[in-house]
Amino acid sequence: MPFDMNLVQRGARLRRSPFFAATQRHGARAYTVYNHMLFPICFADLEDEYWHLVHHVTLWDVSVERQVEITGPDAFRFADLLTPRDLSRCAVGQGKYVVITAEDGGIINDPVLLRLGENHFWLALADSDVLLWARGVALNAGLRVELREPDVSPLQVQGPKAKEVVATLFGDKVLGLRYYHFLETALDGIPVVVTRTGWTGEVGYEIYLRDGSRGDELWERIMAAGRPHGIRPTGPSDIRRVEAGILNWGADFTLENNVYEVGLERLVDEDKRGPYIGREALRRIRDEGVSRKLAGIEIEGARIEFNSTKWPARAGNQVVGPVTSALWSPRLKKNVGYAMLPIAHSSAGTVLNVELPGGDVRRATVVPMPFVDPQKAIPKS
């Protein structure tokens, strides 16, 4: 039975991805909303999809990673103003995982930035309207820059067989791509950008479609190339990304957090020379130290359901912070996740109680992150 879209939408306010028809045809059975667009999050069962990602290869419609495109004579200076990373170290053809910071150091978004030209950038966004932020900033910035949302829609091809799939599609040239590098190419005239990136800690690629009218074609070409490798469409795997210590903006951190609280300080280039928004605030926060930190936790007892609210974590009787993500890792056979905790309660070995729905109280322990595959768990580029 096809999914009843009336359960998540009413009217034509929400946008559909160029792959929407394909996701329907392939049996997507749940959609959430992200950047004002419908986002297929499950085709079968989350654990089943996780194992398929870990052992084989999966295809995700992540068109909801909408782009902000920055062009114009001052595009470099403007992009460099938006982030604490030093973009002079990002070559054309290279990407970076970045944070977009507010003047108080709060994290507005954590996109993958691609540099397509000296003065041509894309930000592949998490779920907030960075286009509005950037246009507000540009008003009085005195820089010659154009900002828009282009017709660009990414897919992810993730899993150990991802290399074979993209090589079948694009030839061996993609196999030479280093992590966070990309190439601009085409598939039977369908214009795409192929990046060596992903949200898994597994081998993976993203294929950014540059012509929304050809979504169905591209989807089926990828499915055909992946068939010998057992490719399956799935939602993004929260199980795998939590194992890898990857964070989800909106759940694990928001505009209320800064990089030092959430372990993303590597996204600040301390020696960056150019100005950027949030510089003074971040320096002050770094110097003063933070009062809370996002920590890894293990929750004891039977398999938990993936949290859909932020569960309270207690030290003794006192609520000390929210559990932001928590789920069962089938590989570790443990419940793992993150909690935002006061520094005093954030060091490894600290014992907490976590209150699940229905009054189920579990013992939990702070542990180091990531939970799986330290050598490739966190995007470094």
Add this chain to the structure above:
Amino acid sequence: MPFDMNLVQRGARLRRSPFFAATQRHGARAYTVYNHMLFPICFADLEDEYWHLVHHVTLWDVSVERQVEITGPDAFRFADLLTPRDLSRCAVGQGKYVVITAEDGGIINDPVLLRLGENHFWLALADSDVLLWARGVALNAGLRVELREPDVSPLQVQGPKAKEVVATLFGDKVLGLRYYHFLETALDGIPVVVTRTGWTGEVGYEIYLRDGSRGDELWERIMAAGRPHGIRPTGPSDIRRVEAGILNWGADFTLENNVYEVGLERLVDEDKRGPYIGREALRRIRDEGVSRKLAGIEIEGARIEFNSTKWPARAGNQVVGPVTSALWSPRLKKNVGYAMLPIAHSSAGTVLNVELPGGDVRRATVVPMPFVDPQKAIPKS
């Protein structure tokens, strides 16, 4: 059977309203997402809910109308900078329906603005991150202003019996409220703002809860006060708002549109003296004239389902524009809606063809708006 939230969410990224538990208890059976928050859109049947609104009284959880709060010594000047309306004509205790405009005249959002003090404003938002826009604008505006999302969550009480319900709750003082005026009050210590506003063209009020911890209590107090009048929780009624000619940001207009295209030119105070963002662009657009306009249409034939994509409207063989909203009006016994059309095809009487899903092509005619109740159809304040 309770609604399976896994169909619309995965993890704790999406926020819940202070009335979430109440909406679950009262049988909400569909949720969309709006301003990063779950939004109950249907409890029974859309047509059934429409008739209940028209004849009795309904309660809606519209907490998703998140507020941007503007305070600080220059709050008036800043708020006035964001909109073409002249806020010197908005008294403390008064609200205005406004557009927030970008530098190119595009509509970023169409909130209800409330003036709570000389330098204290709320913007009750449609679905876009105006907080990010406002913070970007504030960066270099040289104004002393604070911007945040406060703990404020509106409900709507709409329908001909709404007056009785709010009088039971707050006493006769609310009955004196003029359209778009409000009062700050409390109900058993629950702090609220009560406004004479709504999204229906019916008599209605909004009750803005100012303490999220007391959502359940407030909800049940309103339900109890409404019981003698047959109050029912429902989603917002698109049928009623389309009949009234009310537009939905994201569906009927977006950042790509300006007020002159969508019939909201009354939200520009031509004689406003203070500066505002978009002033030059709007003047140019007004002087040059627009090339397209949102027009009312009637679609012939059998009852249609509410459109969930923008249907193509054709003049002859040429697609001339999208149908943005279209649905069956049970009162008019007609299919009505809006289409964005080139000026040449936008005058009343123009005949079009509209392509519904499944190849169902219908004749349609451009007609004047609103469809019902001209005297109270469009918010004027």
